[in-house]
Amino acid sequence: MKMRRAIHMLLAIGAMSALSILAKAQAPADSKGSSSTHVLLVGSAVPQTDLTYVRPTEKTMLRNYAFDAFGPYSIASAGIAAGINQAENTPPEWGQGAKGYGKRFASDFGIAAVTTTTRYALAEVFHEDTLYYRCECKGLFPRLKHSVISTVTARRGNDGHRVFSVPALVAPYSGTMTAVYGWYPDRYGYKDGFRMGNYAVLVYMGGNIAREFLYGGPHSLLFRTHRKNGHGTPDPSPQP
Secondary structure (H helix, E strand, C coil), X not given: CHHHHHHHHHHHHHHHHHHHHHHHHCCCCCCCCCCCCCCCCCCCEECCCCCCCCCCCHHHHHHHXXXXXXXXXXXXXXHHHHXXXXXXXXXXXXXXXXXXXXXXXXXXXXXXXXXXXXXXXXXXXXXXXXXXXCXXXXXXXXXXXXXXXXXXXXXXXXXXXXXXXXXXXXXXXXXXXXXXXXXXXXXXXXXXXXXXXXXXXXXXXXXXXXXXXXCCCCCCCCCCCCCCCXXXXXXXXXXX
């Protein structure tokens, strides 16, 4: 059972990351802003290895929030997650068929909406920029390390120095806990919410890795195919 769940999660990470990349590649760039993107405590500051930082405007952040929370990627992600839960019959109280799938789709979409809203709202409170920025570094392991660290860190201040991010850490669990105590069957509790939140963190990390290696920047696989960056993130180097 655990092996099957792990395989399903890997498939979900790959599918949702690919959908995110393709969807955000179609988003128009904002030349005045910059941007992105589910315990181990890292240092309060992480050495910056990315581009010269340009803090996103409020307009850019609001546009990013609307896209991430209610755009085609969030809808497609909820559909994929609902399909996996349908196959596993989770939770079994919701049954099968179109009605069961509809409940699971609404649940997964709601979890994602709460997660995204929490991330952006807390980021505003903490004056953080939790969006993903690709690494200017070269090499598999430095870029992989950057992708993983970006899951629990954010930019702060006009210089964009990296800090451990409470919003990035809290957001995935806020969505799953809301589902557990809001609309999941009564037998579900905080342990289930925490377990589901852990999966959400892995999915978010998988999305960061996909953005780093599959789309955008001079070291990416799709640099020659897709020239536009989602959310107005600046390119790592001038394009030919």
